[in-house]
Amino acid sequence: NAGVTQTPKFQVLKTGQSMTLQCAQDMNHNSMYWYRQDPGMGLRLIYYSASEGTTDKGEVPNGYNVSRLNKREFSLRLESAAPSQTSVYFCASHRDSGRETQYFGPGTRLLVL
Amino acid sequence: GNSVTQMEGPVTLSEEAFLTINCTYTATGYPSLFWYVQYPGEGLQLLLKATKADDKGSNKGFEATYRKETTSFHLEKGSVQVSDSAVYFCALSKKAGTALIFGKGTTLSVSS
Numbered sequence: 001n002a003g004v005t006q007t008p009k010f011q012v013l014k015t016g017q018s019m020t021l022q023c024a025q026d027m028n029h030n031s032m033y034w035y036r037q038d039p040g041m042g043l044r045l046i047y048y049s050a051s052e053g054t055t056d057k058g059e060v061p062n063g064y065n066v067s068r069l070n071k072r073e074f075s076l077r078l079e080s081a082a083p084s085q086t087s088v089y090f091c092a093s094h095r096d097s098g099r100e101t102q103y104f105g106p107g108t109r110l111l112v113l
Numbered sequence: 114g115n116s117v118t119q120m121e122g123p124v125t126l127s128e129e130a131f132l133t134i135n136c137t138y139t140a141t142g143y144p145s146l147f148w149y150v151q152y153p154g155e156g157l158q159l160l161l162k163a164t165k166a167d168d169k170g171s172n173k174g175f176e177a178t179y180r181k182e183t184t185s186f187h188l189e190k191g192s193v194q195v196s197d198s199a200v201y202f203c204a205l206s207k208k209a210g211t212a213l214i215f216g217k218g219t220t221l222s223v224s225s
Contacts, residue, residue, distance in 0.1 A: 004156075033212050042202065042217035043157075050211075058212060090156055092213075101147075102206075102213055104156040 002026050006091050006105035013081045013112045021076040021108050023091030031094055032074040033102070034058075034066060036087040043090065049074055081112045115140040119203050119216035126193055126223050134188040134219045136177075136203035144205040146170075146179055146186040147213065151200045160188075160201070193223045 007022045025032065030051045035043040045058030049068040063085060065077045074093075078085060091105040120135040138144065145164045149157040161170030163179035163186065170177050177188045186203060200220050204213040 035212075040217060042215040043213075044215075045212045048212050092157075101159045101162065104149075104158065106156045 004105035010109045024073045025093040029093040033092045034076045035090045086112045117216040123220040129192045132190040136186045147204045149202040
């Protein structure tokens, strides 16, 4: 059981380049999330998907787009990367209930030069 | 709005010392409360949780009690080990299908 997987693990981009961060879960969870983690800021929600076919903005959505490709996969796209998007990105998932555990992927470290 | 406030770190302790990391929250109703731990270079993993008032979550020697009267969920461990060195996040969840709201994290460093 792989849980939540993310690719790539590490990426360096130049300002203005685009890239897509991939996330997949094999737990049949309905809800999936993208967070970014910055020093002293905790985790901040970028986008989430409460079910297949739906996506909603979180706290810091500017500069990002997402796609819920199917129930398993939830990708995050940076169309034109900026140095302010240097961060560690985490994908997470859980079933419907807010009382249940969210499971996190190992993270993607992104450096934008 | 909903929010979580944790004590600022870093917290530096010697092995076998007692640990408390304070966490208070602001939310209406009855949120679920969580402690997550992040070991160096890894993602977050659930340490413990409590879903209603007066519940005590426990795992790996860590405990936290959901106190609605003080809106708190403080993390405690009686005797820390070097392997407990990590970043600890307090979080709350209000309802189904919504993201967790995290505190800013507290770094714990335990020396032998």
